[in-house]
Amino acid sequence: MSNVKKYKDIVAFHPGYYIADIIEDMEVSQAEFAKRMGTTAKTLSKLINGQANISNDLAKKLSVMMGTSVEVWQNLQNTYDRKLIEMQQAKDYDEQTKIVKEIDYRYFVDVVDLPITRNVNDKVANLCRFFRVSDLRIMLQPDFLVNFRTSTSCNNEKNIINSRAWIQTAINISKNINTSPYDAQKLKRYLPELRSMTVQKPEEFLPRMKEIFADCGVAFVLLPHLKNAGVNGAVKWINDERVVLAMNNRGLDADKFWFSLFHEIKHVLQQKIKTVFISSTMEEMIDINNKLEKEADEFATDYLIAPADYKKFSPSKYTSDNEIVEFAKKIGIHPGIVAGRMQHDGIIPQNGCSKLKEKYIIETKYTA
Structure with a gap:
């Protein structure tokens, strides 16, 4: 030596x-x-x-x-x-350095105000501090934050790193949100009011929505999309009395936003304290109990549009925009949600009823 x-x-x-x-x-x-x-x-x-x-x-x-x-x-x-x-x-x-290159550092500058730098070592230090890890390679450990399906694909590693980065960002931001102790019954009582917000604009419903969730013990966080994360939403319990519900706030049609929200609400109500639920656009990123996922999908689908109402409406490819609008008005929901349901069911093509769809773009800024 x-x-x-x-x-x-x-x-x-x-x-x-x-x-x-x-x-x-x-x-x-x-x-x-x-x-x-x-x-x-x-x-x-x-x-x-x-x-x-x-x-x-x-x-x-x-x-x-x-x-x-x-x-x-x-x-x-x-x-x-x-x-x-x-x-x-x-x-x-x-x-x-290899991991830093897989992360869009500018995202953290824009969203949580990390220092602007071109120095790779500074980026490593800043991200480690923000994620509260001693080494960015920890982001690839199988048991860190949430487990994903393993793969030898480089793209899979990139997705895992950024998905965990997105989730950790939501957790960090949630620490500044004051919440009451978790109350499932109170959350259930608020569901009709949350559903009624689908006909409002984001600037109208967001303040009240945050109040409702905080009152029920849910720290509600809206985050922009992080490149290569593919995460639309996530639910992570901090302890028995507090849970984080995070949502992607950019590039989502209104129908997808509300479906994702009620999907995540069901995961909250399932109250699986040790499970982190991820709603992802990438199939390889999903590694959750299939039964719980199916329950969440069915809950979101049926709560937004009751099966009996949908059956009575009996939509077809010949259903007009005006008929959709009238049905949506009758059941008190955004017409884009009805159109989105019809698209999902294959009744109309993905570009059908495009005038009824609405895209939410909600800008947010937080402090690291």
Whole structure:
């Protein structure tokens, strides 16, 4: 083992490096120097070769023998140790560069006000601090935040990293939201009011929606889409009395927004404390109990448009926009939701009834 370590422009000199020079200047053998020092040849050899650190006892002996202070030798050891840490950190940052390149750093500048920088190491440090991890590679560990289906695909790793980054961002933001203790019955009583908001504009329903969720113990967070995350929504319990419900706030048609919202509400009501639920546009990102997912889908579908009402309406490919609008008005819901249901059921093409659809774009800004 060498008593000098190098990585890039960082050089670390073990105290044994200096002891070797002293032995050479004294023109004695290591065995003799060990006797003069009052230690064994084996201990001295390990010290010279950087295999052992200077103990307080050895520092005392060297200080007496060489006429220096004990601190001189302790400082040499401390300097070496600090250099090793600096060296390891540089190596770690280099390894994390691969992960940083998979993350849209600008997103975190725009959304949570992380410092603007072009320096890769600064990006690593800023993201580690924000995600509360010691190393970005932790974002790829199977049991971190939420489990996904594993794959050897690079795209899969990119999706996993960014999905976890999006979820952690929602968790961080949720810490600034005050909530009452979780109350499932209260949330159920609020469901009709939440459904009635589908006919309102986001600027009208969002303030009240946040109040309702907070009153029920739900920290409701709206976040812009993060590139390669593919996450539309997520539910994560913080503890028995508090749960985070996060939603993607950009690029969603109104019908998809409301379906996703009620889908996530059902996951909240399922109250699976140890399960993180993800609604994703990417099939490989979904790794949740299929029964619970099906329940959430059916709940969102049936609560927005009651099966009996939909059956009575009996839509077909010949159903006009005006008929959809009248039906939506009758059941008190956004007509785009009815059109979206018909698209989902294959009654009309995906571009059908496009005039009835509405896209929500809700800008948000948070502090890191």
